[in-house]
Amino acid sequence: MSLRILAATTGRILRQLRHDRRTIAMLMVVPSLLLTLLYFMLDGQPTPPGQPSTFDRIALVMLGIFPFVIMFLVTSIAMLRERTSGTLERLLTTPLGKLDLLFGYGLAFGLAAAVQASVAAGVAYWVFDLSTAGSAGLVVLIAVVNAVLGVALGLFCSAFAQTEFQAVQFMPVVVIPQILLCGLFVDRDRMAGWLGAASDVLPLSYAVEALQQVGAHAEPTGTMWRDLVVVAAAVVVALVFAAATLRRRTG
């Protein structure tokens, strides 16, 4: 790995993004629009005494899920384009290391996700009065780590797709089960044993638990930090697997 090449690669990916104004607009606006929808959808729902409102509960989790889903999709297509356009093969004949490329994607889209998550959190807190016991900064931090998880999984999954059609279908395979089992719809400890076990090995469950910890506690808890470390470890594992899919020699 080389810092110079990593920085150049991160800059290149951000420059590509900058030329695509519509994608930038959608990255920034779509999560806020979805939060708006959620707000009006849940407006007037009764709040059980002593519990957070339904909007507070769901919006908090969504702040982590939106960047995860969006960055997974964006990255798997971006990486697939590298593979199909021949730029990947060419890059691998240059001094660029595999990790320079993968970390470059992680950094570039992680930065984009940081802006995205900040905008969405800003809208949630200021416009829709989201209230969490812990700080909004932690919510954004968890959202960004989660986005990088989406990036890492996207980099890995793109290796198994030959076309964009196939690539987008990894979303239902990789992302939706994690959303269903993350504890948003059914509490994880009330799931059947085998589903609970599945939930325990899916990284998104930890990100959601970390967000719920911020929602319930004024100070960052040990559980929250542990969860964040688990998600970060999942990122590293996914990147290592992704690196293994980058072959300098092909048939």
Added chain:
Amino acid sequence: METAIEVRDLVVKRGKQQVLHGISCVVPRGSVTGLLGPSGSGKTTLLRAVVGVQIVGTGTVTVLGQPAGSAELRHRLGYLTQAPSVYTDLTVRENARYFARLYGLGATDADAAVASVGLASAATQLVGTLSGGQRSRASLACALVGRPELVILDEPTVGQDPVLRAELWDMFHTMAAKGTTLLVSSHVMDEAARCDRLLLIREGRLIADDSPTAIRAAAGTDDLAEAFLRLIKANTGNAGSTESGTRTNEGTAAR
């Protein structure tokens, strides 16, 4: 004469099909070597093997004294793929500057590479908005920007206007004069005459490996296209004797 590339008994399979059947050849340093042959003859596969991105069956490829694909070679080699492999959503200049950075070079070098392929006036255009010929030149600029010792170009002049094509060939010779080794594939015979040496490949077998003058003399004609036709006929006519004469290992494989 120093050797830049040495290929020995190279056999490559793609899928179930064998595409190179034991090729042996040598490319001298500081020269322009043309790799000529019809579409599907194995040119790209041979170039990929030299670059080190092709999984090879048997045989060896030595590049600048090292096995093809060695990590150290990645600083010394420039590769132009057949389809332009540049980022269509970046400008020509941004592409060149990115590839320059990979080799530790700066914006000035990148701009010089862009100018050298005649794209200075289109430098700020997105590659996606360029014509096919311009796109392939943008890709060429990125292959040359690292000032490689060895340049592997897969059909660099396809779709270029004749004036530009002549300019590109002049540039290749200027580079060779300064010590760069160029291996350039083409399926256009009139480009063959511009090379210092020629490798003619057909159906995964090497038919000729010599200077254009020697090939003309051997075939007894001044027209290179005609010379190649005669060589192919001679090769297929008495395949047994010529093949076993030059490449004994293949003679046995053919039977």
